[in-house]
Amino acid sequence: MNQVPSHPALDEARSRTDQVQHDLEVASAELGLTHGALERELPPHVKKGDIAWAIQQNKVLERKVQEAAEELEEVTELLQQAQGGRS
Numbered sequence: 385m386n387q388v389p390s391h392p393a394l395d396e397a398r399s400r401t402d403q404v405q406h407d408l409e410v411a412s413a414e415l416g417l418t419h420g421a422l423e424r425e426l427p428p429h430v431k432k433g434d435i436a437w438a439i440q441q442n443k444v445l446e447r448k449v450q451e452a453a454e455e456l457e458e459v460t461e462l463l464q465q466a467q468g469g470r471s
Contacts, residue, residue: 415446
């Protein structure tokens with residue numbers, strides 16, 4: 385079997401991207417839970433002004449964090465390709 389030699393810098397980059405991707409996925413899930421709780425628990429008459437803005441921003445941030453996690457997944461795949469496809 386032909387084994388691709390290890391590249392410490394690529395190994396470190398892949399390990400770090402895996403960890404950051406996991407952290408982003410957890411953050412996205414937590415933002416989703418927060419958003420759901422705010423939507424569910426706050427009465428409509430309270431969801432005005434700064435509160436309405438904060439709820440909307442929470443939703444926007446949740447989407448941005450999820451997009452970042454997806455982009456990082458693509459980077460991880462590129463790193464795997466650079467390592468010759470080894471796990």
